[in-house]
Amino acid sequence: EAEVAQSPRYKITEKSQAVAFWCDPISGHATLYWYRQILGQGPELLVQFQDESVVDDSQLPKDRFSAERLKGVDSTLKIQPAELGDSAMYLCASRSPAKAFFGQGTRLTVV
Amino acid sequence: GESVGLHLPTLSVQEGDNSIINCAYSNSASDYFIWYKQESGKGPQFIIDIRSNMDKRQGQRVTVLLNKTVKHLSLQIAATQPGDSAVYFCAEIPAGGTSYGKLTFGQGTILTVHP
Numbered sequence: 001e002a003e004v005a006q007s008p009r010y011k012i013t014e015k016s017q018a019v020a021f022w023c024d025p026i027s028g029h030a031t032l033y034w035y036r037q038i039l040g041q042g043p044e045l046l047v048q049f050q051d052e053s054v055v056d057d058s059q060l061p062k063d064r065f066s067a068e069r070l071k072g073v074d075s076t077l078k079i080q081p082a083e084l085g086d087s088a089m090y091l092c093a094s095r096s097p098a099k100a101f102f103g104q105g106t107r108l109t110v111v
Numbered sequence: 112g113e114s115v116g117l118h119l120p121t122l123s124v125q126e127g128d129n130s131i132i133n134c135a136y137s138n139s140a141s142d143y144f145i146w147y148k149q150e151s152g153k154g155p156q157f158i159i160d161i162r163s164n165m166d167k168r169q170g171q172r173v174t175v176l177l178n179k180t181v182k183h184l185s186l187q188i189a190a191t192q193p194g195d196s197a198v199y200f201c202a203e204i205p206a207g208g209t210s211y212g213k214l215t216f217g218q219g220t221i222l223t224v225h226p
Contacts, residue, residue, distance in 0.1 A: 004154075006154075031212060033214055041219075042200055042216035042217055042219050043155065043200075043216050044216075045213060045214070045215070048212065048213060048214075050212070055212065056210075056213055091154050091155070093155075093214065095204075095212075095214070098143060098160065098162075099145070099157060099160060100145060100157070100202075100204075100214050101157055102147075102154035102155045102156070102157075103154050104153055104154045105153070105154045107152070
């Protein structure tokens, strides 16, 4: 069964450092999402792509976060510089056109 | 603003009982609803979905009910098992408007199944 792949699974970084997460969606899925999930809460959308275009990044802190999906397939989410408050689970999901599936996420700890 | 929320944050049941998890939504433009199960440290796992032109959909041990009149969604789990213990989220996808295609989650319900 096809899955959304994310790496790394876990990342520990010092504050002010740069960190990047990678996502490979299910083949053929045009829509890709990045979410941030704080423990005990629901996932919150950071950015939504349709193919290589950003559809919604209204909740992305653009002073430190960036996301790209250059060829409309895999995607990278970057944080620079990381802050203590960025510690969370970062989830990637893909959808086409109905069901949306998630990867296992990247657990980020900023120390 | 638009939101998807849950009535009950926690639910405890005995093994073998049926479980019902509820969800309220506010965006009448939502066309598509999904229930997810999330275990500790893992990503949300797709359980079942329903489109807005349906009232009920059944899967294996799960049933989703949609009441568009009161904007209410529920997930019924039959013969709940300890392995069903997790956080359950409902999510919606609007078919139009400024939130077209945006997958929005509620806060989740923690289901605990006691042996």
